[in-house]
Amino acid sequence: MNCRQNKTAGSTFSAPLTPFTMNLPQLTRKYSLLFFAISAFSLAACNMPSRVVASPTLNVTQAYQTVEARLTEAISRTPTISPTRPIPTSTREQASPSPTQLVQTVTPENTQPSADCDQAAPGVPIDVTIPDDTILAPGESFIKTWRLQNAGTCTWSSSYALAWFSGEQLGANPEVPLSVTTEPGQSVDLSVEMTAPETPGTYQGWWKLRNPSGSLFGIGPNNDSGFWVRIIVEGTLGSTVTPTITETSEPALTPTAGAQVSGSATLQFRDLYDLDRNEINDFGEDLSYEEVDLKHNLIPIDNTLLAAAGSNQPSMTTCQGMNLSSEPVTVDNLVGNYFCYQTNMSLPGWLYINALDPENGNLNVQIFTWLIP
Numbered sequence: 001m002n003c004r005q006n007k008t009a010g011s012t013f014s015a016p017l018t019p020f021t022m023n024l025p026q027l028t029r030k031y032s033l034l035f036f037a038i039s040a041f042s043l044a045a046c047n048m049p050s051r052v053v054a055s056p057t058l059n060v061t062q063a064y065q066t067v068e069a070r071l072t073e074a075i076s077r078t079p080t081i082s083p084t085r086p087i088p089t090s091t092r093e094q095a096s097p098s099p100t101q102l103v104q105t106v107t108p109e110n111t112q113p114s115a116d117c118d119q120a121a122p123g124v125p126i127d128v129t130i131p132d133d134t135i136l137a138p139g140e141s142f143i144k145t146w147r148l149q150n151a152g153t154c155t156w157s158s159s160y161a162l163a164w165f166s167g168e169q170l171g172a173n174p175e176v177p178l179s180v181t182t183e184p185g186q187s188v189d190l191s192v193e194m195t196a197p198e199t200p201g202t203y204q205g206w207w208k209l210r211n212p213s214g215s216l217f218g219i220g221p222n223n224d225s226g227f228w229v230r231i232i233v234e235g236t237l238g239s240t241v242t243p244t245i246t247e248t249s250e251p252a253l254t255p256t257a258g259a260q261v262s263g264s265a266t267l268q269f270r271d272l273y274d275l276d277r278n279e280i281n282d283f284g285e286d287l288s289y290e291e292v293d294l295k296h297n298l299i300p301i302d303n304t305l306l307a308a309a310g311s312n313q314p315s316m317t318t319c320q321g322m323n324l325s326s327e328p329v330t331v332d333n334l335v336g337n338y339f340c341y342q343t344n345m346s347l348p349g350w351l352y353i354n355a356l357d358p359e360n361g362n363l364n365v366q367i368f369t370w371l372i373p
Contacts, residue, residue: 118154120152122147124366124368125313126366130142134231134232135234141196142193146227148190156209162207168205171194173193192207196233202230208226228355261275262278266362267364272285275351286301291361296361298339300326307339309350347370349367352365
């Protein structure tokens with residue numbers, strides 16, 4: 001058979017579909033149908049008997065149409081996948097974090113005085129006027145004067161004051177500003193006008209010092225002990241009683257010419273006291289403070305001698321002329337009294353019983369030890 005076909009008049013010529021004239025879907029479908037047709041024909045040929053028998057003519061066109069219909073149906077059932085739309089990106093600018101604000105920290109100035117700023121010590125003697133148990137008439141006016149030493153590091157100015165804080169006020173102003181400036185180490189006499197009650201009896205009031213910030217401080221090892229006035233009112237209203245007033249011109253706590261040492265101390269039970277240096281529980285003790293049979297005793301040790309000297313401050317000559325002893329001395333009823341002593345270094349001096357706390361037994365004393373040339 002001649003592969004070329006001649007055109008005849010009146011016939012319509014259709015150009016054959018070639019790979020160059022078909023698009024990709026058409027090409028795919030054409031070859032798929034051809035593949036199925038050939039496969040069907042091959043399977044039929046393989047099942048033919050060895051004898052050549054007449055077989056019905058294969059209707060290729062019908063097979064082609066059947067395969068095409070099946071492919072079309074399969075394609076129509078395939079779900080169409082739409083391309084995923086990109087998620088739009090927000091173009092709005094995010095708020096930038098605010099810059100860190102610097103907060104200036106202001107450290108307040110330390111307005112509290114140091115621990116050793118405000119300290120007081122008893123003067124010598126502490127009771128310049130109206131010693132303890134002075135007898136007064138009912139309603140009698142009097143002036144109480146204490147002698148105190150500035151034992152701290154701050155100057156006492158007129159911003160400081162005497163302040164009543166406990167006990168009987170005895171008609172006094174609750175605060176009395178200091179009238180003189182007292183430098184550290186100096187002593188000062190502080191006075192308050194008072195009035196005895198109209199009813200007979202024993203009256204006692206406690207006082208302290210007040211600093212410019214309003215804090216109270218006193219005497220003693222913790223600077224919190226008050227100093228006091230104690231009087232006895234006797235007689236009837238309008239009577240006159242001459243009070244016993246003890247005044248002294250002895251030097252204050254600051255050592256002066258002729259003084260080995262002077263000062264105050266608060267003793268607790270079993271404390272050892274050095275009268276040559278005014279030190280507690282250190283080298284060279286002269287006295288031991290002990291409780292014996294519920295009584296408070298000063299016991300001389302290491303050749304120290306002691307003797308009671310009464311309520312008036314003794315002189316060096318008086319103490320040197322007294323009959324001193326190494327026997328213990330009970331001090332329970334001797335508050336406000338003096339003792340003469342001779343230290344283990346053979347120096348004379350006096351000791352004043354300033355206060356005795358009945359609750360804890362603490363004993364506050366003042367001493368003055370003379371230096372013998």
